[in-house]
Amino acid sequence: MIDLQEAIRKERTTRGLSQEQLGGLIGVSASTIGSYESGRLIPVRALAKALDGVFETGERVQRLAAQARGLSIAPFLRSWAENEAQASMLRSFQLSVVPGLLQTEAYARHVLTDIGPVDDIETALANRLARQEVLTRAENPAYFVAVLDRSVLHRQIGSPDVMVEQLTALVAACDRPNVRVHVVPATAGAYAGLNGPFALGSVHDRWVGYLDTHLGGEPIDDPQQVRRLERAWEDVRSYALPVAESRDMIEKAALTWS
Structure with missing residues (x-):
């Protein structure tokens, strides 16, 4: 073949x-x-x-x-990547970095290189950028709601220029009709998001989840565990600022890196 x-x-x-x-x-x-x-x-x-x-x-x-x-996607990620590609709606909470579906190429490269370990950076980077097409495809792009902790805006990944480019791209993402970006402010204090990042996807009218871990990641499809993630999502979402305020916060953060 x-x-x-x-x-x-x-x-x-x-x-x-x-x-x-x-x-x-x-x-x-x-x-x-x-x-x-x-x-x-x-x-x-x-x-x-x-x-x-x-x-x-x-x-x-x-x-x-x-x-x-x-075949090149890590085995632990394959089932989630398949679900992600078929999802009509996606939800992502990130505590430390910009969600992968909204990362610029330069920012993603540093995440994969510096946080890793990744054996083949170029293939992993190409896969990550390709997965972003679920949001930009011409037919039925997924509706994506991202919630990220304010610390993401002020954690340097790569150079200051990389941060400016990334945060500018986040601002632009706020203006897409199928993307919503929310920021959890520092005033939130302790909240469920401190337990770690996770994602949810609606695939063929059922929700599935994914947990980021130090061992790579864990797809979640058990209904009871998915419901727990849905409750966690509602919790972190309740602490997040509205889109307009979040967009303003991201814009101001971008200026601090200039």
Whole structure:
């Protein structure tokens, strides 16, 4: 069975394109094309679609990329990633970092590198960015509600420039019709969110959950445990500021990193 890297290399050479020429057609560097052909990188959905457009291969590259991406995702994350991709609504609480679905590439790279450990940073980064397409896809994007602790805005991940870019992106996310971002202020004191980050997703009219842990993560589908997470969600959400106030707080925090 032909694999992704072989397919890209074969289609490129058949058309007499150099890696640099192909990269120019889809807006990436020659080294990125080389990484696709060596299997070191997996193109995100938008770039896989662009490759199909250049090659006139329908959705072939997209299907192969999705298969490769699924195999490259850590086993503990696969079931949640599948649920996430099918969810009509997603909820995420983060205590320490920006939710992965709203991370910029630079911020995500530092999270994966510095917090890790991750064996293959480039593949993990490509997977994280690809998962964000659940919010930006043309048909039925998921409705996403993110609650994050105020400390996230003031914890330096990467350089100050990385923080400015990330918080500016968060402000922009507040303006998307399918995204809501709320911040829990410092005045909240002790609240349920201090127990740690978690996520919930509505998949085919049922809720499933996910817990971030030091061992990687734990998908939650037991109805009783999911109900406990739903109660925790209502608790943290009740401490969070409204969207407009949260947006204002994020904007002010971005200025402190300038």
